[in-house]
Amino acid sequence: MKLQLLVLVLVFLMAFATARNHGGLSPMEDIMLEGGWNPIEDINDPEVIEIANYAVTEFNKQTGATLKFKKVIKGESQIVSGTNYRLIISTSNSALNVYDAFVYDCPWEHVRNLTTFIPVKHH
Structure with a gap:
């Protein structure tokens, strides 16, 4: 159960990071897009x-x-x-x-x- 929860959290965090990163831009490019x-x-x-x-x-x-x-x-x-x-x-x-x-x-x-x-x- 704990392993499933950990995997679910990791998948969520990876999806959030990818969506926030505007299609693969670096964090600096992401800031500059503002x-x-x-x-x-x-x-x-x-x-x-x-x-x-x-x-x-x-x-x-x-x-x-x-x-x-x-x-x-x-x-x-x-x-x-x-x-x-x-x-x-x-x-x-x-x-x-x-x-x-x-x-x-x-x-x-x-x-x-x-x-x-x-x-x-x-x-």
Whole structure:
């Protein structure tokens, strides 16, 4: 009887853990699915640099500016139906050389949009 109860409890716990884990995601990915902003640990990651370069290039296209990307100072990402990036970007060729950029990226739908690109006055 005790063995049957133990097996039943274990089966229940395994089923609960699997259901809670959104189809096999790690616990960290499970937390990230909640939609909150998470700090980008490696701001020199090639994907982050690509997103930052895109933001500067797109801003230049939209405004006629001639900013040049220097580096990512810090960033956050948010998992949605794709990824939102908020990057603090250092540029050159401007009196205001630090910008706050928001980019939405959804690679599987081939969508990338610059949402916001505004100067940061006090960094």
